[in-house]
Amino acid sequence: MELPGKRVVVTGAGQGLGRAYAEGMAREGASVLVNDVDAANCHDVVASIRVAGGTAEGHVGSVADWDDAGAIVSACVEAFGGIDGLVNNAGLHAVNKFTEEDPVFARKMVEVNVLGGIYMSSHAARQMEAQQSGGVILNVTSGAASGLSLMATYGATKGAIAALTWNLANELKELGIRVNAISPAAQTAMVATTRQVRPSTVTWGPELMAPLVVFLLSDLSHDITGQIVKLWGTELQLVRHHGPIPPAITRDVWTPAAFAEAFATELHDRLQPYQRDMEGYVPFS
Numbered sequence: 001m002e003l004p005g006k007r008v009v010v011t012g013a014g015q016g017l018g019r020a021y022a023e024g025m026a027r028e029g030a031s032v033l034v035n036d037v038d039a040a041n042c043h044d045v046v047a048s049i050r051v052a053g054g055t056a057e058g059h060v061g062s063v064a065d066w067d068d069a070g071a072i073v074s075a076c077v078e079a080f081g082g083i084d085g086l087v088n089n090a091g092l093h094a095v096n097k098f099t100e101e102d103p104v105f106a107r108k109m110v111e112v113n114v115l116g117g118i119y120m121s122s123h124a125a126r127q128m129e130a131q132q133s134g135g136v137i138l139n140v141t142s143g144a145a146s147g148l149s150l151m152a153t154y155g156a157t158k159g160a161i162a163a164l165t166w167n168l169a170n171e172l173k174e175l176g177i178r179v180n181a182i183s184p185a186a187q188t189a190m191v192a193t194t195r196q197v198r199p200s201t202v203t204w205g206p207e208l209m210a211p212l213v214v215f216l217l218s219d220l221s222h223d224i225t226g227q228i229v230k231l232w233g234t235e236l237q238l239v240r241h242h243g244p245i246p247p248a249i250t251r252d253v254w255t256p257a258a259f260a261e262a263f264a265t266e267l268h269d270r271l272q273p274y275q276r277d278m279e280g281y282v283p284f285s
């Protein structure tokens with residue numbers, strides 16, 4: 001067992017990937033606080049973990065609400081005596097033309113995907129600080145953060161989560177809290193909506209992703225933080241950090257013409273891909 005005695009929260013664990021993470025971690029000895037906004041699914045996952053001999057409690061609530069997020073962490077502390085790990089899995093998704101963006105759903109996606117991760121992480125980090133025990137926060141990003149058509153707002157929320165991961169990995173290091181993110185892929189209800197507009201080679205189920213979550217929540221990854229880990233079926237990759245590309249180019253005065261000259265010369269071969277699957281820059285034409 002890789003997670004004996006670990007007390008972990010998985011948000012959005014009523015179905016799909018979150019359910020697989022919760023069940024996978026319970027099999028490895030973790031006590032799991034299962035969260036979802038869907039009460040029936042939440043209780044079903046708790047029951048299934050218990051039937052399999054694991055330890056789980058459920059808490060229904062929205063990660064996008066500050067008080068609910070606090071109550072989810074408190075439920076873990078009340079049930080198991082503390083919190084050692086948080087998987088910020090809950091998320092919403094939409095596939096649509098950006099020229100047809102729905103402003104109400106766009107706001108909801110930002111609230112759940114971005115504020116949900118921020119609220120849950122803040123409550124969990126406060127509790128871990130009070131425990132003086134360290135801990136692990138695992139966020140969930142997506143290939144859409146690197147650029148895909150028809151998923152602009154979703155991709156923007158997942159890019160925000162990548163930035164949250166790098167920022168928290170720095171700030172929470174002194175509290176002994178590791179912060180990583182995964183970029184998963186599996187056939188779930190979410191992917192079914194993507195499939196309606198884009199072919200996909202994803203054929204595997206969410207259970208294939210659970211061992212990666214177990215690894216990143218366990219002491220096996222005790223020295224790993226600030227990383228974004230992509231698992232695509234059997235292919236494992238790290239995702240590049242978004243830093244400036246050295247060396248910097250210097251001019252005494254940057255005029256528009258000087259920028260044009262720099263883009264035509266020194267920066268020409270450094271232009272970056274702007275799509276998940278692109279090898280190099282594709283010019284605008």
Ligand SMILES: NC(=O)c1ccc[n+]([C@@H]2O[C@H](COP(=O)([O-])OP(=O)(O)OC[C@H]3O[C@@H](n4cnc5c(N)ncnc54)[C@H](O)[C@@H]3O)[C@@H](O)[C@H]2O)c1
Pocket residue numbers: 011012013014015016017018035036037038041061062063064088089090091092093112116140141142143183184185186187188189190191
């Ligand atoms: N499925 C994939 O291939 C894939 C790829 C990249 C990233 N992801 C990410 O993985 C995570 C899980 O995706 P999935 O495919 O299992 O999706 P899913 O739609 O099957 O499950 C999402 C779960 O989150 C819950 N949820 C929604 N809003 C919530 C809220 N406010 N508070 C608590 N729970 C809430 C839903 O009720 C649902 O049970 C998401 O963050 C998603 O963006 C999935």
